[in-house]
Amino acid sequence: MNTPIYFYRANDEYGIFSNFHRYGFWEGKTRWRTVEHYFQAQKFLDPAIQRQIQRCFKASEAAEIGRNRKLPLRKDWESIKNEVMRHAVLQKFSQHEEASALLLSTGDRLLIEHTSKDAYWGDGGDGSGKNMLGTILMEVREHLRTERM
Numbered sequence: 001m002n003t004p005i006y007f008y009r010a011n012d013e014y015g016i017f018s019n020f021h022r023y024g025f026w027e028g029k030t031r032w033r034t035v036e037h038y039f040q041a042q043k044f045l046d047p048a049i050q051r052q053i054q055r056c057f058k059a060s061e062a063a064e065i066g067r068n069r070k071l072p073l074r075k076d077w078e079s080i081k082n083e084v085m086r087h088a089v090l091q092k093f094s095q096h097e098e099a100s101a102l103l104l105s106t107g108d109r110l111l112i113e114h115t116s117k118d119a120y121w122g123d124g125g126d127g128s129g130k131n132m133l134g135t136i137l138m139e140v141r142e143h144l145r146t147e148r149m
């Protein structure tokens with residue numbers, strides 16, 4: 001049976017699957033340093049806040065601003081966040097051949113963001129979480145595979 005692949009920290013094996021990994025992407029004329037920068041910035045409609053997040057050097061800094069609930073979260077965030085994540089992850093892997101090659105090399109193995117800190121994007125640490133990031137990565141893998149057939 002295929003063993004699952006667990007990932008979390010950007011520097012670990014398979015850390016390329018983390019949104020904090022240094023592989024970013026271009027969206028039009030805007031450069032996003034990491035998926036995390038893009039994802040956190042989309043929480044806001046205010047372009048000044050988006051720019052502030054985009055200019056952060058580290059993904060952790062972008063996440064800190066994005067998670068600041070004193071800032072005005074867009075009202076439809078819960079309904080659009082999966083699509084925002086899917087878009088960003090697809091752009092990352094479409095724009096980096098090394099990353100897409102590694103993703104495709106995982107075949108049909110389960111991809112799991114393993115962390116007790118996140119029960120929505122990750123597995124909650126004990127497998128009870130939704131693992132939405134892992135699910136999206138597997139969807140993107142399927143998309144890339146189909147595209148290259």
Ligand SMILES: Nc1nc(O)c(N)c(N[C@@H]2O[C@H](COP(=O)(O)O)[C@@H](O)[C@H]2O)n1
Nearest residue numbers: 019020036066067113117118121122133
């Ligand atoms: N490095 C890291 N630390 C945490 O505390 C986390 N929750 C995660 N997971 C990633 O966090 C992003 C979404 O967070 P929010 O919805 O803004 O709280 C997403 O990239 C998860 O993969 N990572």
